[in-house]
Amino acid sequence: MPQRIVTDSMAGLRMPDFDVWSERVATVLGQNPGPFTGPGTNTYLIGTGKRPILLDTGIGLEVYDPLLVRGLAETKGARELQEILLTHVHQDHIGGVAQVRARFGELKVSKKAWPGKDEAYNVPLTYIEDGACITTDGATLRAIHTPGHAQDHLCYYLEEEKALFTGDLVLGAGTTVVPEEGGGLIAYMASLRKLLTFDIAVIYPAHGPAIRDPYKKLRDYIAHRELREQQILDALQAGMREIPSIVKRIYTDVPEFLHDAAGNSVLSHLLKLQKEGVVRREGTQWFLL
Numbered sequence: 001m002p003q004r005i006v007t008d009s010m011a012g013l014r015m016p017d018f019d020v021w022s023e024r025v026a027t028v029l030g031q032n033p034g035p036f037t038g039p040g041t042n043t044y045l046i047g048t049g050k051r052p053i054l055l056d057t058g059i060g061l062e063v064y065d066p067l068l069v070r071g072l073a074e075t076k077g078a079r080e081l082q083e084i085l086l087t088h089v090h091q092d093h094i095g096g097v098a099q100v101r102a103r104f105g106e107l108k109v110s111k112k113a114w115p116g117k118d119e120a121y122n123v124p125l126t127y128i129e130d131g132a133c134i135t136t137d138g139a140t141l142r143a144i145h146t147p148g149h150a151q152d153h154l155c156y157y158l159e160e161e162k163a164l165f166t167g168d169l170v171l172g173a174g175t176t177v178v179p180e181e182g183g184g185l186i187a188y189m190a191s192l193r194k195l196l197t198f199d200i201a202v203i204y205p206a207h208g209p210a211i212r213d214p215y216k217k218l219r220d221y222i223a224h225r226e227l228r229e230q231q232i233l234d235a236l237q238a239g240m241r242e243i244p245s246i247v248k249r250i251y252t253d254v255p256e257f258l259h260d261a262a263g264n265s266v267l268s269h270l271l272k273l274q275k276e277g278v279v280r281r282e283g284t285q286w287f288l289l
């Protein structure tokens with residue numbers, strides 16, 4: 001039995017500052033590398049015209065502003081943007097909105113609403129729902145509501161390329177975090193299964209490189225979580241009660257400094273199992289039912 005299904009990671013991964021990925025899609029890197037963002041956030045320029053759509057805006061770093069201007073000119077021969085789309089409200093996606101609007105004018109900014117979270121960024125938002133259609137020259141994008149990582153999370157399906165922008169739901173390498181407030185693991189697994197029903201040629205994630213074998217990636221992501229769940233059930237069966245001891249047993253190949261993150265992942269699973277009536281909680285202890 002394998003110890004883990006997803007074996008690649010973001011560690012040490014590098015991406016160019018800007019790049020052309022297809023006739024319609026170019027990237028400008030958000031310049032925010034880190035343990036959870038990998039090389040940084042991919043912000044996407046989408047369309048074949050002189051006013052492409054910008055999907056996600058990075059975290060709002062000063063170095064991103066001139067890079068976006070340059071990337072737009074060199075990849076699209078353009079100086080303007082049509083509008084901004086967001087995958088979700090996290091800082092490294094919405095954080096650059098004010099900066100981009102200061103540079104390119106008062107662009108429309110669309111996302112799915114997350115009341116209580118959106119207000120913190122103080123930017124004018126247009127709310128869209130699952131199924132919303134956004135078009136620009138050469139590109140038709142459909143929004144797909146995919147909670148789990150974030151409640152407001154939208155993937156976008158680019159019809160002309162059968163390409164799927166997955167935001168933080170599916171990453172170019174490694175796995176994503178599934179916080180309870182984002183919808184939790186039950187919602188996350190449902191979102192992955194929902195994506196399997198689309199006709200997908202390529203996945204463009206918010207972090208890391210394009211994924212050319214989309215169904216393998218989606219199935220691996222599902223299998224990875226299913227294996228983790230089984231490992232956690234086995235640990236409980238073996239008498240372990242606390243998250244740190246479960247982490248120690250399961251994440252033997254993960255360096256100690258990532259054990260807190262691993263603990264959050266174990267908690268996601270335990271909360272899912274609790275909702276499903278498989279385990280119960282007493283303080284910090286967990287028991288099989």
Ligand SMILES: [Zn+2]
Pocket residue numbers: 088090149150168
């Ligand atoms: Zn996120």
